[in-house]
Amino acid sequence: MDAANPRIRDDAVRVIFLGPPGAGKGTQAARLATRLGVPRIATGDMLRTATLKNTPLGQKAAPIMEKGNLVSDDLLVALIRERIAEGDCDRGFVLDGFPRTLPQAQGLKDMGGDPRSWLVFDFDVPRDELLRRLSGRRWCPSCQATYHVCYEPPKSEGVCDLCGARLVQRDDDRESVVAQRLHEYDERTLPLVEYYRTRSRLLAIDGNRPMDVVFADLLQAVEVRA
Numbered sequence: 001m002d003a004a005n006p007r008i009r010d011d012a013v014r015v016i017f018l019g020p021p022g023a024g025k026g027t028q029a030a031r032l033a034t035r036l037g038v039p040r041i042a043t044g045d046m047l048r049t050a051t052l053k054n055t056p057l058g059q060k061a062a063p064i065m066e067k068g069n070l071v072s073d074d075l076l077v078a079l080i081r082e083r084i085a086e087g088d089c090d091r092g093f094v095l096d097g098f099p100r101t102l103p104q105a106q107g108l109k110d111m112g113g114d115p116r117s118w119l120v121f122d123f124d125v126p127r128d129e130l131l132r133r134l135s136g137r138r139w140c141p142s143c144q145a146t147y148h149v150c151y152e153p154p155k156s157e158g159v160c161d162l163c164g165a166r167l168v169q170r171d172d173d174r175e176s177v178v179a180q181r182l183h184e185y186d187e188r189t190l191p192l193v194e195y196y197r198t199r200s201r202l203l204a205i206d207g208n209r210p211m212d213v214v215f216a217d218l219l220q221a222v223e224v225r226a
């Protein structure tokens, strides 16, 4: 059992996805979590759900997210602490969108166990491709599935394949907000690459390839770890 969190088993798989908005983290994290049979913990989805439900967390997060800024570290660390304590995380988890700052990484170290056994995927995708992906991204507000109008279109235009709900464009995928999100990434998230280089198993992933090719790389990395 893990001393930092006695619920988490020693052989638990813990994966972190780093990379700029639009790099494909959510797409790959969902696939990997399904394949490994562990939960995907996506802080962006959790915050968007809280916003749609108008919870106290959602009310705090919404105006910050709308501007493309990062929600406060205290709120995020508390959110993750609570989520990781749930029973379905005993065998591990895939973190998508957390940590995004050094204080968040520090907070995770204190609750998620020994970082030396973690796998950290650092996605790299050129900026012009990120912009193409974000402008074409469509999102299901009901089941949170993600599509792309060209690269991963739903079977029926504008409708979620999985639950039939109407797809929407995320407010923060508009061009003016994307610029601020990329700025936040450069300033506050990029330093995490150096942070994890010496503390965990960090793997650079070329995310500018077809989804299946990227996924094959991730699976291989997980198998090597096992």
Ligand code: ADP
Binding pocket: 019, 020, 021, 022, 023, 024, 025, 026, 027, 028, 133, 134, 136, 137, 138, 146, 147, 148, 149, 151, 152, 207, 208, 209, 210, 211, 214
């Ligand atoms: P992130 O979670 O890093 O912000 P997403 O996984 O939501 O990124 O992907 C952003 C958009 O790009 C989505 O519309 C998704 O369908 C599309 N996408 C993801 N991976 C690829 C890929 N390898 N090639 C082309 N499009 C992709």
Ligand code: AMP
Binding pocket: 021, 043, 044, 045, 047, 064, 065, 068, 069, 070, 071, 072, 076, 096, 097, 098, 099, 100, 104, 172, 181
């Ligand atoms: P994402 O869905 O991962 O692109 O996140 C969407 C938005 O949610 C971000 O632009 C932030 O405003 C907020 N957010 C998600 N995760 C975090 C985090 N770990 N720290 C701070 N803000 C976050």
